[in-house]
Amino acid sequence: EVVMTQSPATLSVSPGERATLSCRASQSVTTNLAWYQQKPGQAPRLLIYGASTRATGIPARFSGSGSGTEFTLTISSLQSEDSAVYYCQQYNNWPPLTFGGGTKVEIK
Amino acid sequence: QLQLQESAPGLLKPSETLSLSCTVSGGSISSTTSYWAWIRQSPGQGLEWIGGIYYTGITYYNPSLESRVTLSTDTSKSQFSLTLRSVTAADTAVYYCARQYTSSWTNWFDAWGQGTLVAVSS
Numbered sequence: 468e469v470v471m472t473q474s475p476a477t478l479s480v481s482p483g484e485r486a487t488l489s490c491r492a493s494q495s496v497t498t499n500l501a502w503y504q505q506k507p508g509q510a511p512r513l514l515i516y517g518a519s520t521r522a523t524g525i526p527a528r529f530s531g532s533g534s535g536t537e538f539t540l541t542i543s544s545l546q547s548e549d550s551a552v553y554y555c556q557q558y559n560n561w562p563p564l565t566f567g568g569g570t571k572v573e574i575k
Numbered sequence: 576q577l578q579l580q581e582s583a584p585g586l587l588k589p590s591e592t593l594s595l596s597c598t599v600s601g602g603s604i605s606s607t608t609s610y611w612a613w614i615r616q617s618p619g620q621g622l623e624w625i626g627g628i629y630y631t632g633i634t635y636y637n638p639s640l641e642s643r644v645t646l647s648t649d650t651s652k653s654q655f656s657l658t659l660r661s662v663t664a665a666d667t668a669v670y671y672c673a674r675q676y677t678s679s680w681t682n683w684f685d686a687w688g689q690g691t692l693v694a695v696s697s
Binding site: 468499501503509510511512513516517522554556558559561562563564565566567568569 | 612621622623624626627635636637638639671673675680681682683684685687688689690
């Protein structure tokens with residue numbers, strides 16, 4: 468099983484500032500990685516797939532990068548509505564499909 | 576727009592069997608680029624993929640749950656279902672159904688139900 472590790476667990480960022488979230492895989496997943504946003508009481512929403520391709524309707528301030536075992540989700544200019552938990556998910560080696568433990572983004 | 580809606584079983588006792596169904600609308604359950612998946616989230620915890628089923632009946636399960644899980648589909652009703660046997664308190668979670676978009680090198684989740692809370696308690 469590919470273990471996904473996210474850091475930090477919590478990130479506190481001021482509005483308008485950049486937020487950088489990390490995701491590490493226990494083995495290479497090439498670029499077969501997705502990112503999701505989950506707000507309280509809601510289902511996750513797909514943000515990024517293929518490590519760097521934004522899903523339909525996702526604002527340009529969200530960007531993904533990385534390959535192999537190291538990945539980054541960047542929110543270039545944090546908005547209040549971006550307060551959420553963000554999860555990475557690998558789909559290179561499955562079953563099982565695996566998620567990271569999440570990073571909670573708080574607005575300072 | 577694809578929509579998924581879980582049924583709501585609510586409260587179970589330890590050793591009982593959890594049965595959930597998910598109704599797909601706004602798209603075809605027989606889509607060749609879709610697995611239909613179940614994902615759960617324990618209170619305050621992360622996401623765990625339970626398994627996925629193709630409209631032909633092909634299934635993939637999380638090895639950690641495989642001995643207790645069965646997925647099935649009813650294409651005539653545009654529904655797919657989860658059965659989890661011998662539940663314990665550790666199975667208490669919000670259960671989501673989702674569309675697992677699939678092709679040669681893709682398996683992400685691009686449509687989700689709203690989730691249903693299943694609690695296991697004596």
